[in-house]
Amino acid sequence: DAGVTQSPTHLIKTRGQQVTLRCSPKSGHDTVSWYQQALGQGPQFIFQYYEEEERQRGNFPDRFSGHQFPNYSSELNVNALLLGDSALYLCASSLSRTGELFFGEGSRLTVL
Amino acid sequence: GQNIDQPTEMTATEGAIVQINCTYQTSGFNGLFWYQQHAGEAPTFLSYNVLDGLEEKGRFSSFLSRSKGYSYLLLKELQMKDSASYLCAVSDQTGANNLFFGTGTRLTVIP
Numbered sequence: 149d150a151g152v153t154q155s156p157t158h159l160i161k162t163r164g165q166q167v168t169l170r171c172s173p174k175s176g177h178d179t180v181s182w183y184q185q186a187l188g189q190g191p192q193f194i195f196q197y198y199e200e201e202e203r204q205r206g207n208f209p210d211r212f213s214g215h216q217f218p219n220y221s222s223e224l225n226v227n228a229l230l231l232g233d234s235a236l237y238l239c240a241s242s243l244s245r246t247g248e249l250f251f252g253e254g255s256r257l258t259v260l
Numbered sequence: 261g262q263n264i265d266q267p268t269e270m271t272a273t274e275g276a277i278v279q280i281n282c283t284y285q286t287s288g289f290n291g292l293f294w295y296q297q298h299a300g301e302a303p304t305f306l307s308y309n310v311l312d313g314l315e316e317k318g319r320f321s322s323f324l325s326r327s328k329g330y331s332y333l334l335l336k337e338l339q340m341k342d343s344a345s346y347l348c349a350v351s352d353q354t355g356a357n358n359l360f361f362g363t364g365t366r367l368t369v370i371p
Contacts, residue, residue: 152302181358190264190347190361191303204358238302246357251302 150175152241152252160258161229169224169255173241180222181249182214183238191238197222198245226257234259262286264362266348271368272338280333280365282348290351293359294322294333297345306333306346335367343369 153172161167173180179198183191193206197216211227220241226233236256240249263285272278284292291310295303309315309324309331321334333346345366349359 179357183361188363190349190363191359192361193358196356196358204356206358242357246355248305249357249359251304253300253302 152239152250154237154239154252154255156255157253158256158258160260162260163229163231165229165259166225166227167229167257169226169237169239169257171222171224171239171241171252173220173222173239174250177241177243177247177250178220179242179245179247180216180220181240181242182222182224183240183251184208185236185238185254187235194224196245203245229259231259233257262350262352262360264348264350264360266346266362266365268363269366269368271370272335274338274340274369274371276338277334277336278338278367280335280346280348280367282331282333282362284329284331284348284350284362286350286352286360288352289326290354292322292324292331293349293351294320294331295347295349297347297364299344303347338369340369340371343367 181196182194185191195205200216216222236254238254239252266282294306297303307322319336345364347364348362
């Protein structure tokens with residue numbers, strides 16, 4: 149049983165560019181949440197997708213957007229990248245919006 | 261706003277016991293979680309407390325006092341593989357599982 153898988157594992161972008169990160173949830177899970185973890189910090193909640201809609205959002209600007217597909221997989225898009233967007237982006241899936249979170253190993257984004 | 265505090269770093273000796281404290285101030289409370297995160301890996305769930313008291317699970321135990329906004333994670337019989345970051349996180353509302361995390365405590369176990 150595959151757990152939460154994320155791609156790419158590492159990527160480098162320059163300021164002003166756009167990036168798309170992908171997440172496949174654990175089998176049977178229908179809810180995907182995204183977190184940003186800066187170096188030496190705890191994860192910060194970005195948003196959650198359920199039934200292909202954004203259901204909750206943390207304190208992140210509109211440059212951060214997402215999507216959920218009918219197969220429950222999800223994408224995180226970040227536009228107009230800033231140096232401060234350099235972080236580990238974690239995807240977590242759950243069975244429903246209240247179930248236990250299972251985290252993927254993350255996509256490490258470096259913005260130069 | 262949400263505020264979760266925990267020590268940045270701790271060092272303990274193999275075989276010993278270590279207690280990692282966490283204090284929180286949140287607008288609501290629907291449970292406190294502890295996660296373990298090894299460098300470069302995903303956070304993995306350790307424990308969940310929603311009522312006051314101690315929850316024991318093998319070598320790991322977690323305690324909660326809601327009136328004090330306080331929790332601790334107790335690790336017994338420390339092993340070298342316990343070297344990791346330990347994240348305290350709070351769920352602040354029912355019907356949702358988004359979490360507010362502390363900065364994490366980096367534990368180093370030495371021989």
